Amino acid sequence: MTTPPSGTEPPKPHPDAPAPGSALGTHYSGCFGCGVDHPTGLHISAFTPDGLSVEAEFVVGEPHQGAPLLAHGGVLATAMDEVIGMSVWLFRKPYVTGRLETDFLLPVPVGTTLHLRAWCNGISGRKAYLEAEGRIGAPDGPVAVRAAALFIEVEMEHFARHGDAEAITAEHHDFEVNP
Numbered sequence: 001m002t003t004p005p006s007g008t009e010p011p012k013p014h015p016d017a018p019a020p021g022s023a024l025g026t027h028y029s030g031c032f033g034c035g036v037d038h039p040t041g042l043h044i045s046a047f048t049p050d051g052l053s054v055e056a057e058f059v060v061g062e063p064h065q066g067a068p069l070l071a072h073g074g075v076l077a078t079a080m081d082e083v084i085g086m087s088v089w090l091f092r093k094p095y096v097t098g099r100l101e102t103d104f105l106l107p108v109p110v111g112t113t114l115h116l117r118a119w120c121n122g123i124s125g126r127k128a129y130l131e132a133e134g135r136i137g138a139p140d141g142p143v144a145v146r147a148a149a150l151f152i153e154v155e156m157e158h159f160a161r162h163g164d165a166e167a168i169t170a171e172h173h174d175f176e177v178n179p
């Protein structure tokens with residue numbers, strides 16, 4: 001379910017994608033994954049090396065523990081969901097996570113810098129097929145976490161109908177919500 005149908009081409013950068021090397025802002029200041037105003041969130045900040053994929057560093061801290069001095073798997077899955085969500089946002093359409101598969105390959109001690117990377121393998125209709133990995137200590141370090149995801153394209157109206165329309169219009173002036 002997270003593998004693109006055969007024949008699906010890898011996507012090309014959107015004409016309005018950020019330039020290679022650009023930092024990516026938060027999609028919502030209150031987001032648990034990337035929100036700058038979230039009091040206890042992961043505060044992931046990322047950049048795109050090529051307008052197609054996303055890279056970020058996440059330092060595992062004491063608030064992220066499951067077992068003593070080891071990262072909680074759910075926190076790591078959240079970090080993967082976040083960088084994958086950032087990468088699909090590069091295609092300039094709103095998507096939500098439909099399915100997220102996560103493999104935990106190595107324990108991740110508190111104090112570790114996880115080097116995260118997310119990319120898209122293909123888009124077919126409303127479905128985007130994405131992957132991510134988290135490597136310990138360096139961009140070419142050992143892979144500790146791997147994820148595969150199916151994201152589903154929605155209308156901006158999805159967030160207004162199920163969430164907070166005013167917060168969306170306040171932070172997304174480039175989208176028309178509930179015209």
Ligand SMILES: CCCCCCCCCCCC(=O)SCCNC(=O)CCNC(=O)[C@H](O)C(C)(C)COP(=O)(O)OP(=O)(O)OC[C@H]1O[C@@H](n2cnc3c(N)ncnc32)[C@H](O)[C@@H]1OP(=O)(O)O
Pocket residue numbers: 001027028081082085094095096097098099126127150152154159168172
């Ligand atoms: C302001 C900020 C902006 C930007 C905001 C960016 C936020 C990013 C945040 C990080 C990412 C998140 O955590 S997002 C939050 C977590 N996710 C959610 O809350 C999503 C909750 N689920 C839903 O709202 C819904 O189930 C949807 C939208 C995913 C799908 O509902 P729908 O629109 O009615 O469409 P539906 O017909 O059911 O599905 C469309 C196609 O996808 C397939 N499909 C759907 N779900 C799945 C699934 N889990 N596994 C496999 N396949 C699936 C269906 O079989 C179908 O295939 P076919 O029959 O066409 O072949």
